[in-house]
Amino acid sequence: MTLADVATPALVLDSAVLERNCEAMAQRAARHGVALRPHLKTSKSAGVARLATRGQPGGVTVSTVAELDYFASQGFLDLTYAVGISAGKIEALDRIQRRYGAQITLLADQVEAVRAAAARADALGARFAMLIEIDTGGGRGGVAPSDPELLTIARAIQQSDAFTLLGVLTHAGHSYHAPGLEAIQRIAEDERAGAVRAAERLRGQGMEVSVVSVGSTPTAVYATRLDGVTEMRPGVYTFFDLDQQARGVCRMEDIALSVLATVIGHNPRSGRVLIDAGALALSKDRSGDEFRDDLGFGLVCPITGGAPWPGLRVADVHQEHGLLATDGAPQALFDALPIGSRVRILPHHACMTAAPYDRYHVVRGTDQRVNAVWGKARGWVEGA
Known part of the structure; x- marks a missing residue:
């Protein structure tokens, strides 16, 4: 054909370009000494995921329950669901974990959401890992690194039998509007420093933090340092597009x-x-x-x-x-x-x-x- x-x-995908993009991002992650957990909301495809995770620990990021179900069915069993959790989705997520033997990590930035989801998970006997979302300037969701609410959310997670606190996650979505390389690099440093600062505050309270996760394609491409970070989660880099080309990424x-x-x-x-x-x-x-x-x-x-x-x-x-x-x-x-x-x-x-x-x-x-x-x-x- x-x-x-x-x-x-119809969608046409050039595999030569895709492979080159995936390899370039893998090399960036290696230079920074962090894991690459690609965000698959762009492709939603196992074919792309296999290239994007090549040489990596194998964890992926998703943004819908449909993606969780699909990728788990394709053998991707370490999944970060990078949208704030709502209690109504817990039952479906529990089924996916049990059906495929997957480990789904949840995201929260509100005590109320943690408690409601915990109650539903407890009723089902479900267990999940959890990250706290940090706002490092994007203004979409998350708590500020210095906000007292950060510790309140962490304690609510620890008080639940259903959840285990893994660490923190942030997304510098505002990098998509940054005018030029230097602006993107400043946002990348704010993203890194904010996530690391939040992790240090949790550790200062005796809490174990094993994951410090950052991610957006512009900041992943142009970050100058990622010390203190454990993983990055860019997504659109696999395909790129006119939006990224227009801003020089x-x-x-x-x-x-x-x-x-x-x-x-x-x-x-x-x-x-x-x-x-x-x-x-x-x-x-x-x-x-x-x-x-x-x-x-x-x-x-x-x-x-x-x-x-x-x-x-x-x-x-x-x-x-x-x-x-x-x-x-x-x-x-x-x-x-x-x-x-x-x-x-x-x-x-x-x-x-x-x-x-x-x-x-x-x-x-x-x-x-x-x-x-x-x-x-x-x-x-x-x-x-």
Whole structure:
């Protein structure tokens, strides 16, 4: 099978680029002396996970119950569920642990959440490891490293028979908005120092802390030191995307993921080419616009991949339609992309674009042969 045979829209994954990205991050982790626990919310795929964990202890990070169930079924049994726990999910997590013999580590930043989850776990006879989420500047969730609540949460975990305190976890998501290398490096140091400070406070109270976990792709790429940290959890680095390229975290040739689409029409009135990949196939995320103004809803490449065509972009999207526009003459665009021809679209945000699909069509370099089809998780619930 070749890309000409694949029903569109479809996800295309260049394994050569993927392998290079995974190896580069593994080398960064080794230079810093930390474990790499890749966040698999981007790919949601065991095929990707096997490359991302190669040479590593084997632990992974996930963000949905569906991902926990899927990855445990694929033999990944050391799983950090990096979303604050809610009591209503404990029963499903307990089933997954028991079914596969997995160890799921939970995350909390509220005493109330710890107590509610503990009560449910105790009723089931379930046992989990737990990390405390630390806010090192992102402002999404977590407690500040110096907040007295940190110790209160830790004691609530220790008082429960259901939970064992492992340590602390933070995510510098605000690094995605940092303007330039120096800003990313400052955030990376804040991330490291904040997590280490929180761990030291817990240890100062006689608590054992074996895990100090940090992670975001920009900070993992540009951190200058990670002393005191035990692991990092970047995710989108496996694929990269236009968002990361726009802020200088990767090069265009580091983007491993694209969406295969078919040209379905020419509109001479608007001067646009229609494709069968729209808002659902590409997503409406335009995060790269924060640093570039020429990306549209994605950049357009030949079916063989490689560099995007200069000036050609997805200018607009409807639910199942994408509209391509160019800075040049429309007729030249119509001639270059006849109806029935195929293109590949580089996405702004790989995580958002990949999420709805159920498989990857794996190619290598400019070769259009599909070497493998990799499945993936979808949705939010167990068994999805």
